[in-house]
Amino acid sequence: MKLTIVFLLLLTTVVGAIGFGRAKTRNKTVADWALGGRGMGTLLFWFMNAGEIYTTFAVFGIAGYAWAMGAPAYLAFCSVSLSYAIGYLLMPKIWRAGRTAGLVTQADFFAARYEAPWLGVVTGLIGIGALIVYVQIQLVSLGLVVALTFGDAVSPLVAHILAGVLMTAFVLFAGLRSAAYAAAIKDVMMIVLVVVLAWTLSDKVGATSLLDVFNLAEQRYPGITKLPGIDPGATTTAVWLITSALNIALGNWVFPHLFQISYSASSPTAIRRNAIWQPVYSLAFFFIIVLGMGALVAGTQPPGGNMNAALLQFVSNKYPEWVIGLLAGTGFLLALAPGSVLLLTAASIFTRNVVTPLAPDIGERKSLLLSRYAVVGFAIIAVAVSLLQKGSLMSILLNAYSAIGMLAPGVFLAFLWRRATAIGVICGVVAGFTALVAPFAKPYWASVLPGWEPGLIAMAINAAVMVAVSMATRAPGGKGIALAMGPNRR
Numbered sequence: 001m002k003l004t005i006v007f008l009l010l011l012t013t014v015v016g017a018i019g020f021g022r023a024k025t026r027n028k029t030v031a032d033w034a035l036g037g038r039g040m041g042t043l044l045f046w047f048m049n050a051g052e053i054y055t056t057f058a059v060f061g062i063a064g065y066a067w068a069m070g071a072p073a074y075l076a077f078c079s080v081s082l083s084y085a086i087g088y089l090l091m092p093k094i095w096r097a098g099r100t101a102g103l104v105t106q107a108d109f110f111a112a113r114y115e116a117p118w119l120g121v122v123t124g125l126i127g128i129g130a131l132i133v134y135v136q137i138q139l140v141s142l143g144l145v146v147a148l149t150f151g152d153a154v155s156p157l158v159a160h161i162l163a164g165v166l167m168t169a170f171v172l173f174a175g176l177r178s179a180a181y182a183a184a185i186k187d188v189m190m191i192v193l194v195v196v197l198a199w200t201l202s203d204k205v206g207a208t209s210l211l212d213v214f215n216l217a218e219q220r221y222p223g224i225t226k227l228p229g230i231d232p233g234a235t236t237t238a239v240w241l242i243t244s245a246l247n248i249a250l251g252n253w254v255f256p257h258l259f260q261i262s263y264s265a266s267s268p269t270a271i272r273r274n275a276i277w278q279p280v281y282s283l284a285f286f287f288i289i290v291l292g293m294g295a296l297v298a299g300t301q302p303p304g305g306n307m308n309a310a311l312l313q314f315v316s317n318k319y320p321e322w323v324i325g326l327l328a329g330t331g332f333l334l335a336l337a338p339g340s341v342l343l344l345t346a347a348s349i350f351t352r353n354v355v356t357p358l359a360p361d362i363g364e365r366k367s368l369l370l371s372r373y374a375v376v377g378f379a380i381i382a383v384a385v386s387l388l389q390k391g392s393l394m395s396i397l398l399n400a401y402s403a404i405g406m407l408a409p410g411v412f413l414a415f416l417w418r419r420a421t422a423i424g425v426i427c428g429v430v431a432g433f434t435a436l437v438a439p440f441a442k443p444y445w446a447s448v449l450p451g452w453e454p455g456l457i458a459m460a461i462n463a464a465v466m467v468a469v470s471m472a473t474r475a476p477g478g479k480g481i482a483l484a485m486g487p488n489r490r
Helices: 002-024 030-038 042-051 056-068 071-101 106-113 117-153 156-173 176-205 210-220 238-252 256-264 268-281 284-297 307-318 321-355 364-388 393-416 422-437 441-448 454-472 478-485
Strands: none
Touching: 002 117, 002 176, 002 321, 042 176, 042 256, 042 268, 056 071, 056 117, 056 284, 056 307, 056 321, 056 393, 071 106, 071 238, 071 256, 071 268, 071 284, 071 393, 071 478, 106 117, 106 256, 106 321, 106 393, 106 478, 117 156, 117 256, 117 307, 117 321, 117 364, 117 393, 117 422, 156 321, 156 364, 176 210, 176 256, 176 284, 176 321, 210 284, 238 393, 238 454, 256 321, 284 307, 307 321, 321 364, 393 422, 393 454, 393 478, 422 441, 422 454, 441 454
């Protein structure tokens, strides 16, 4: 029964998604493929946006973090609410710039705003790197779901490769509109799954109610329901929560795939409506966190103590085959929908902003073909990296946000300050990455600013250097400023 449910759910979703996408756009150009015709209304945009909140990390990563750490999983609530407060202001500006200049990628924006094609190449490569790190989350989780579905018959290596093949096959045939359709099905299935699990959780763990699950966890593991969590000596203090939430919120809309999603909306009204209501939608994190706590109370022990597999193991231990099949099928969709957007974005950046500057006469047909080859190449790289990754989904996520956060000052100041320059952006990026990855950086920041998220520190240094260098260099011309700030801001 488990395999039947997974197969039927995947088959109907993938066929429906491809049919839906091709009915609206024939994907004859990279822009068609990557932006879905720039016509996503409020409802479709909602699911596309939510698709980037409720990924495998949102379910397996947060539940696993609650199982292993406890209260630090509350980060999910804080970061999503902050992200949409910022998105309400920022995303319509991104949409306007994209519609005005016909932009397709985030790197297009950097090149046009700062009137520096070379900056588009550099920021494009940084964006691709961050996206590949983010794809790891989906592949690691897909590998776990494949292992749950097929058991010992599939090795971890085969599970990761199969996960990469599934994601690649989906994105090759599905453009952005198809991914939005799959995201809609995935969100509905996720809500159904969370309701089923939360409704029955108390009985499965011997609690009287969902809130009693927290009481039982606190009784057995004193301190788990408040920071720093189950380990009183952990660095996950209130300072960590605040700085990590800020780092995620500021970096969220700087991810290249969310730039492209912003371009795809039919109007800024669709964007603002989503930004208003999405924090309410994120209340589902409460149920995901309590499921992680419930798995701990039930004594769940995932293979090798892997926190990423805690929820999967709990459901496998406590629920019938049809629920396990529902979880596995939903897990596939949780990875395929956002993962396809990530690979699609990386491929479109590679074609438009890395290859096209070197071969400007490549043509649309060859560009689209090259983008699809690039999807395969990036998927192979992501699979290789994910096989070497031993950390939690939370640690992978924070690494991805720290990397992409190096572009945040260049994005925000582009809309706020006319003096921002391309040289300032690149100098800030170099300074920020130095503060983030230099051998001395991690122990130094831990001693000087204990508990602070290193990515936020690096972002602040990046912004300070960018401002200083921009003050000393020539500002871009009026066309670049008008793109981001409007025709009257000269």
